[in-house]
Amino acid sequence: MALDTVSIAETTPNNEQPWRELGLKEDEYARIKSILNRRPTSSELAMYSVMWSEHCSYKSSKVHLKQFGEKAPKSDALLVGIGENAGVVDIGQGYAVTFKIESHNHPSFVEPYQGAATGVGGIVRDILTMGARPIAVMDPLRFGLADAPDTRRVLPGIVAGVGGYGNCLGLPNIGGEVVFDETYAGNPLVNALCVGVMKHSDIKLATAHGTGNLVVLFGAKTGGDGIGGVSVLASETFASGKAAKRPAVQVGDPFAEKVLIECSLEIFAQDLVVGIQDLGGAGLSCATSELASAGSGGMDIQLEKVPLRDPSLSPEEILMSESQERMCAIIEPSKLAAFMKICKKWDVTATVIGQVSEGDRLKITFNGELIVDVPPRTVAHDGPVYNRPIAKPAYLDSLTCAEVPTPSKGAELKAAVLKLMSSPNMADKSWVTSQYDRYVQGNSVLAQPEDSGMIRIDAQTNLGVAISTDANARWSYLDPYEGAKLALLESCRNIATTGAKPLAVTNCLNFGSPEDPGVMWQFSETVRGLADACLELGLPVTGGNVSFYNQTGSVAILPTPVIGVLGVIQDVRTRTQMGIKTAGLDLYLIGTTDDDLSGSEWAYLHGVMGNTAPKADLAMEQRLINLLLDGQSIFEAAHDLSNGGLVAGLAEMTLRYTVGADLAVSVNLFSETPGRVLVAVKPEDAEQLTALSNKFNITIAKLGTTGGDDLIINDAVIPLSELSQAHSETFPKLFG
């Protein structure tokens, strides 16, 4: 194909262009023409199509997401907010922490191993780009039914991909989720979180300032992988009968990324960059337009200088390629030699591909011919914004209440506990987590299956951070406003049970098609709920990610807002673990229990959804968090109650170190009422616990004492050996 230049575009206004195939709508194409006052060149069309895709432009979600700004609580902790590669928060002692979750859902269905692997790679580069050393990853995963044939293809591949990439980077994987529901069949969710740490003075931003400064591309060479991944894969519903989309999935090289991390950190340490951006979705189109647009606007790129793996790539393909393990830096000419020396040390290819220029145009030439001449802001930020129709879905009017038997004693209770704890959603996940390295870097204080992952930041002062990710998609299905709040609260509780104070929030909002008014209603209610709750709890949202089009035909996934909370702990040595280690402790339930079976795991096992989500009680939950932090020194063990309710919490606490308990329980064992925590305390500390209960006005109830080889609830005796077998054999049986 002949090179389509700006001058050709000016003289051939009526050439047919494949805007529809590239995922653009008719009015969007018209808008590009009106911005440029001519038809776009094929390279420009490629850039606009990827940058204006749902995945990159947030065109359907923008109008809702602005609530996170409007309702933002006052926070001294926030150093960098939404809009950069990742938000940054102050954790004290001169340290800043950056963390973010992103989705890599669609590629992981097509090619599970590479989709998941490059999901990890992408989020790690986002964190690195802020100037931080990545210190841990977490992966909330969701799949179709555990025994479905396709789940056996998708799950092992995704787990191996997460492990294969993360392990090779030397990043401990400290937590996540594995959840099954039939709506995720064909739409597995791979959400990847990364957290990084730096000193305040080391924060880097994605901006191109200073006329004459150099644009340097470094890292892997550019190949044909991932072309169109953004626009075609992530922004269109899968439909049967279309051609295989395999070539649009990127292929990861974790070794190249590990070397790129070390190289970049050495470059940051010598303060050699003005601005930096990683190349992820939309590749060079994204990096150049975002860097230029965040700077003064002018940038000249000589595209033929981009080092290629595949010399046959056209300029359009070079601009759209999503080849992994690449970064783009803006460097002062005087610092180029030092920059190149570090790249040479790490054997990283680095090439000057352009300059920051006067004016406000992004101009790209290919062998001297001008092929792109655009205002970069129109590509990167001024994409279309849709206020899509919203309508409360009809299913909400036909829900019925959850009527399921909830045994409380005897053989019936024992059988129920074994059934619940061996179900795929509640079963032991070590088949998954043992494929992840949780030890590397030597600072993993807590990792799965603990309530939160915890990393020591400073070995001298023992300052640390805790991170948890949570979602309850069934509650979100029943009531997305409350569901989002409840996910946030669960995440906060998971942080507080380990002894850390919640500080900031990130999110990954996974939904069906935004073109369905019912899905848009779920989405808008979710954002409203999360923004309201963050405001009331005083927690800033530092960033996030939206993944739409997670649906097959007309069936959307359950609305799945995955909420990540970061907490700070002053002394990681004081952290609380979830397992009971010794006999003779008193076990208490903190919080009150109602009959909340709608959306519960127990109801789900009976094929029942129910009709209503619990109402989030933010004031009570805040008091509960304060109680947990105040009482940290007396808790021998603490465990948040969520999926599976009280009975699951008891099973998990006793199974952890095989120390049993003898308990008398009068409340509903399977109810999932939020705002509850189990704690084990020494008998002599009971008075202190009562004092805390009074101080924070939270109900406590003693359930019994720890010890023995059985979990005894009322008169049901469940040997831990039997429970452990039921709990741990599910995954190996399913997945080998």
Added chain:
Amino acid sequence: MRIGVVTFPGTLDDYDAARAVEAAGAQAVPLFHASDDLKEVQAVVLPGGFSYGDYLRCGAIARFAPIMSSIITAAEHGFPVLGICNGFQVLTESHLLEGAMIRNKDLHFICKDQPLVIENTQTMWTNGFTAGQEIVIPLKNMEGSFQCDDATLARIEDEGRVIARYVGENPNGARNKIAGITNKRGNVVGLMPHPEHAIEDLTGPGTDGLTFFTSVLQTLVGR
């Protein structure tokens, strides 16, 4: 005491190994693959990771790094070398130790707290243990299954050169449950599990791993 910790491209546990060396009371000296300068260290640790991405065969490319030529020469003259995980693979590829590692029997990466029994306490890196002592340190790798031919296996066993064996179920299909071996002289030791991740209760399964590092200090002090 100066103990070198080598970083190849793709090495991951160099930070942890250096921390373990310091926790044992020695000075950790970073050694970079591209130089053959041992910087007057008195022992060397080859840490775990995926050197050169493990793309050809684990350890096969690292063996040719300039730093390895110095280490191989020194090791042949009694210089203490500990290879952990990928470091063990580098040692077998360098022919300082026999055998080779293949994929774990179930073909998954394994990360778990692994019980071991220490068998040979005469090496420079294990003299702080008592024979038959059981320890727990993390095992984490994809290619961790120790293999060799029957004759080699018989020789290693006859000469008492197995330093540690897995206790309980064989986690990866290693022959004779071998977790680590030494050369005849006892200066070169290779170990698949990770002692550097077990030097404090807070971040590992315990402190059993520290003895590997204090052992070599004891050896060096006694010289």
